[in-house]
Amino acid sequence: MNSQVVLEKLQKICYGCDKHLERMNSAAKKMENIMPLDEQKYIALSEDEIEHIDQFLFRFVKLQDSMGQKLFKTMLIFLREEVDGKPFIDILNQMEKIHLIDSASEWIKLRDDRNELSHNYENEPEQMSVVLNKLFREKMARTMKIDLKRNKDGYQLELKLTKMSL
Numbered sequence: 035m036n037s038q039v040v041l042e043k044l045q046k047i048c049y050g051c052d053k054h055l056e057r058m059n060s061a062a063k064k065m066e067n068i069m070p071l072d073e074q075k076y077i078a079l080s081e082d083e084i085e086h087i088d089q090f091l092f093r094f095v096k097l098q099d100s101m102g103q104k105l106f107k108t109m110l111i112f113l114r115e116e117v118d119g120k121p122f123i124d125i126l127n128q129m130e131k132i133h134l135i136d137s138a139s140e141w142i143k144l145r146d147d148r149n150e151l152s153h154n155y156e157n158e159p160e161q162m163s164v165v166l167n168k169l170f171r172e173k174m175a176r177t178m179k180i181d182l183k184r185n186k187d188g189y190q191l192e193l194k195l196t197k198m199s200l
Contacts, residue, residue: 040112047104051097058093061086062170069170071163087166091151094169098148109134 064086068075079087106125107117115128122145126138135141147169156162 037112040108044105044108044112047100047108051100051105054093054097054100058090058097061090061093065090065170070167073160073163076159076163076166090170091166095148095151098144102145 065083068079068083102122106129110117110125110128113132115132117125120128123138123142126135126141129135130138150165151169
């Protein structure tokens with residue numbers, strides 16, 4: 035694939051990831067006053083609170099999917115690394131090896147959380163509270179910065195996962 039085409043694809047993916055992250059962080063801010071949840075608080079949530087939680091979860095899943103299925107592979111293709119037929123763990127390990135991410139294991143944990151959410155415990159308030167609290171406390175007390183910049187040597191992709199206070 036042509037480098038310019040890959041670069042344009044990478045920029046488009048980064049823009050989409052930034053939008054998911056921005057909207058997820060906005061929802062998280064609106065959830066601050068209801069967290070942590072327990073079974074009774076979950077049952078008593080207002081429609082607005084449910085909408086904020088839904089937005090938070092939807093954007094978390096979309097961000098994980100976009101990064102795992104598109105961003106990481108396209109980054110490696112841009113760097114002329116082999117990705118065809120590689121399992122996700124191998125892609126993460128390659129990204130860690132060339133210092134695009136700090137920890138493959140941290141991304142595996144995020145992926146596991148995404149998969150747990152796909153089980154959707156909406157009719158199980160206690161289990162849903164546990165999943166939401168874990169995600170909000172452990173994983174969403176972080177922010178990501180995705181930036182693609184042109185420099186004298188070409189392009190530099192900056193992808194950071196850093197703690198933030200909620």
